[in-house]
Structure formats: C-alpha cells, structure tokens
Amino acid sequence: MHIHTVLSPCGDLEMSPRNIVEQAKARNIDIIAITDHNSTLHGPVIRKLAEPLGITVIFGAEVTTREEAHCLCLFDTEAQRQKFQDYINLNLPNIPNDPKNFGYQVVVDENDEILEEIEPLLINALKVGISDIEQTVHMLGGLFIPAHIDRPRFSIISQLGFVPPDLKFDALEIFWKTNPSDILSQHSYLKNPTLIKNSDAHFIEQVGEIFTSYQMAEPTFNELTKALKGEDGRRVVGF
C-alpha cells in the first residue's frame, strides 16, 4: 500500500512501472498501491501492466500536508484519481525541482520511455492542512492512512505531537520495525486503531519486502476497505 516509483525524486531510477510489477509478481503480491510523493500520475500505467498478471493496483499518493505529515491517500477509480490529482495540482507550491539535489521526477510509459518531466518539486508540503485533505479524500470515496506515524520525521506524531482525536483515518501505518503494542501503550488514547505495515519501497528490492496480509474475498479496493474497517469477516491478518 506504499510504493514509490521513479516519479518520486527519491525513488530509484530502477523503480519503473515494469520493474515494480515484475517484482510484485515475483513476491506473489496480490494487491499493491502506487503512492508517489504528491502525485498519482504513475497509477494508470502500472495498473495496465499489472492487470494481465492478476495483480490489483490501487491508485494513490503519499501526500505531504501543510503540517508536513506524510499521509497515504488511496483511490479505486480513474475518475477519483483525476479529481484528487486536480486537488494536488491546485495546492502544490510551484517551486521547481532541482534534480541535482533531489533527483529526477519523470513520468514514463509501459516501455520505460520518458513521457514527461514534472517541474514542481513533489516533496514540498501542500498548502492545505491534514483535516482538509482527509475530508477531501473521503468525499471522493478514498482511504486516508497517515504514513509511518512513529517515525521522527514527516509523521503525524513528529509534526503534530499526537494523532488528532477527531481525525477520521482508515488505518495507521507504522514503521516496519515497530512493535504494535509499543505504539498502543505510548499512545493509549488511540482506541483499537487498524495498524498496517508497508514497504515504503524506494528501491526495487524493497517492493514486497514488508507487507500486510488481509482476509478478503478478492483483492479489490472495496474488499480492502472492508478489511481495514473489520467488516463482514474481512480483516487485517497481520504483518
């Protein structure tokens, strides 16, 4: 549920759509989400490549909120993805990327040919706060998951001190090394939250290295939603 591509400035050049799909297949992953920094643009080409191999691709982005907390925003349909991309475009500051310092931001096609270089620096913070983003994601029918919440940088806890009690998240992503019971005892105000772990892959060998297992009837966005909510017998099995 948290994979970067070559489009993210920090994503390795090997993180092409084709390589990501092949690596996911090799690791027997059923469902992945593509979450570049403040961009959903690589979702469609990866879905197109993954479908024939029986891998489901969820659209998404790892958004940097105004408070500089990273949050995963996940979507099912192309229409939702486009609307959310419009929202990002509206709220991303127009500060050009410097590839020498941050890395290249390229959109490629299914044959790894470069289609476009994205000008604004994608790791910047959006001009909108976390509550606004959460509400927008949910209004569009998406899932909202604060990322690596226990990391000392760019996490909801580092930036905001604690998880705001009225924030409507669908799950919380914890760092792969973290023991969930430690998080729950340190943040005892969290009442039985759904916790997941993801690879946050920036390099190809990281794709599928860390993953969460879900009890689902089939690998779809709707089933994933139910699993995160613990509905109809669907659930997070573990990581």
Add this chain to the structure above:
Amino acid sequence: MQVSDVVKALNLKVFSGKSGLNREVDGGYVSDLLSDVMGHSDTGNLWVTLQNHKNVMAIASLKELAAIILVKGIEPEADTLEQSNQEQIPILGTDMETFEVVGKIYQLINS
C-alpha cells in the same frame, strides 16, 4: 512581564484567549515540530510557530505555555480559537517572520 506587555510592545494581534493576557511570560520557545515543543518547552514560555492546527492548543495547554504567536500573517483554525478561549491561553499573530519577531521578543525580555 505579562503577555499583554509583549502584545503592546510588538503590536501583536490578539486572536483569542483574551482572559489569559495577564499570564506571566518566562522565556520562549521556537519550533514547528509539535513533538519537539511537547518535549522541550517550559511553563510560561511564549511559543512562536507557523503551525495552526488545533493540536497546537493541546500542547500549549499541556505545557502551560503563556501564549502562542503565529507568524507571517497565519491565522488559527476555527476550533483552535474556541479551545484557546476555554483554556485562557492567548493566540497572538503578527505579519513578521519568525526571525524578526523572535529577535524583538528576545530583546524585550532581556532588556
């Protein structure tokens, strides 16, 4: 020195928490990482920040800070105002940037 003295000297805007303007000021803290402020600010500090999420008020209340100063013309979110009034911890504002306003506060407190 009271919060009201700082408001007057630096011509700060008072957004909320007027009933706390008589709080005593004991130094200050500058950070936009709320986890850092929670760990390192002290009772009676003026807190200068650009964060306006309502968790700011929760931290100020927990740490019993004297007041919050928002820089660069940033305004608090609506529910933050409400909590500031309840907690009687003022939220103040200025168009100055952090560097400038902190320099002035430092001079004021240490003069």
